[in-house]
Amino acid sequence: MNKAISCACAALAAVLLWSWAACAQRPVFEASELAGSPQEKLPGKLGAPDLTGPQREIPRHAAPPLAPELRGSIRRLETGGRKLVALTFDLCELSDQRAGYDAPLVAVLREFKAPATFFAGGKWMRSHPERAMQLMADPLFEVGSHAWTHGNFGVLGKEAMARQIDWTQAQYELLRDDLTALAGKRGAGYAVKGVRDSIAVFRFPYGRCSAQALEMLASRGVAAVQWDVNMMDAAKTRTSEAIVRDALRLVRPGSIVLGHANGFGHATAEALRSLIPALREKGYEFVTVSALLAAGKPVTAQDCYDSRPGDTAVYDAQFGEGTVHPHRHKP
Numbered sequence: 001m002n003k004a005i006s007c008a009c010a011a012l013a014a015v016l017l018w019s020w021a022a023c024a025q026r027p028v029f030e031a032s033e034l035a036g037s038p039q040e041k042l043p044g045k046l047g048a049p050d051l052t053g054p055q056r057e058i059p060r061h062a063a064p065p066l067a068p069e070l071r072g073s074i075r076r077l078e079t080g081g082r083k084l085v086a087l088t089f090d091l092c093e094l095s096d097q098r099a100g101y102d103a104p105l106v107a108v109l110r111e112f113k114a115p116a117t118f119f120a121g122g123k124w125m126r127s128h129p130e131r132a133m134q135l136m137a138d139p140l141f142e143v144g145s146h147a148w149t150h151g152n153f154g155v156l157g158k159e160a161m162a163r164q165i166d167w168t169q170a171q172y173e174l175l176r177d178d179l180t181a182l183a184g185k186r187g188a189g190y191a192v193k194g195v196r197d198s199i200a201v202f203r204f205p206y207g208r209c210s211a212q213a214l215e216m217l218a219s220r221g222v223a224a225v226q227w228d229v230n231m232m233d234a235a236k237t238r239t240s241e242a243i244v245r246d247a248l249r250l251v252r253p254g255s256i257v258l259g260h261a262n263g264f265g266h267a268t269a270e271a272l273r274s275l276i277p278a279l280r281e282k283g284y285e286f287v288t289v290s291a292l293l294a295a296g297k298p299v300t301a302q303d304c305y306d307s308r309p310g311d312t313a314v315y316d317a318q319f320g321e322g323t324v325h326p327h328r329h330k331p
């Protein structure tokens with residue numbers, strides 16, 4: 001090969017390598033798109049209950065039934081002392097009110113490169129399509145299901161429970177298609193290769209479930225993931241100091257921590273700014289729920305609860321079927 005041709009080949013190779021690297025690293029969303037506004041955290045006005053489902057109500061993907069060890073309600077993981085912890089944030093949305101999005105909270109997780117799992121309501125995903133796609137596209141995060149309109153699985157009948165689960169799964173699939181199309185258009189197809197085809201983890205609203213509800217999820221191959229550490233961040237009087245203090249006392253290897261990212265978590269973002277480095281200082285590593293499930297033995301219960309069996313049953317009288325604002329619910 002003469003010198004001119006070999007130089008041209010080398011230059012071409014360099015250009016190809018550069019463009020491959022540029023493509024591989026191009027994110028789907030720009031930093032300006034990921035940024036949020038304080039207004040976004042606020043819930044919308046109460047309206048008439050929206051009983052409509054997603055554009056396509058039947059999920060396309062069917063996963064094999066759950067393995068026996070993943071059945072039941074998962075409270076935490078036995079990790080053999082390995083200091084793994086899963087931060088989880090619920091994105092609850094009722095049928096009669098649009099919920100918010102806590103952009104500063106998500107920004108703290110990104111700043112600290114802390115993996116986390118978001119349990120998103122199906123209707124929340126429909127009302128926040130761009131935010132849902134941003135969470136799906138971010139390799140730090142995992143998106144799970146928090147039912148369609150926050151249904152109470154301690155009260156709902158079988159068909160209503162199935163709709164809460166399946167509509168959310170179908171909405172996720174629709175957004176995954178949209179995300180794939182958007183990433184392709186922006187030359188970032190590579191960035192969404194790792195996004196799951198369907199949701200693998202579910203969080204019961206109000207911490208309420210039943211044997212029938214657990215079986216329904218297990219038959220669909222979806223794990224019911226509750227928690228063993230509650231930030232109690234939806235209480236307006238709860239300070240970030242109290243959240244951090246309690247979490248540092250309660251978190252143990254394999255813990256699953258519950259918080260809110262739909263605007264109902266008041267001091268959550270501020271608490272995370274201290275909690276993440278403090279837990280790392282104690283030797284903890286943050287992982288998504290799915291990574292935690294793969295790294296240990298689930299500690300399960302046959303019921304769902306907050307800190308002791310039966311303690312969430314009081315919500316049945318307070319919230320009924322759970323899908324409308326409690327002001328509207330008449331027991």
Ligand SMILES: [Zn+2]
Nearest residue numbers: 090092205206
């Ligand atoms: Zn919720």
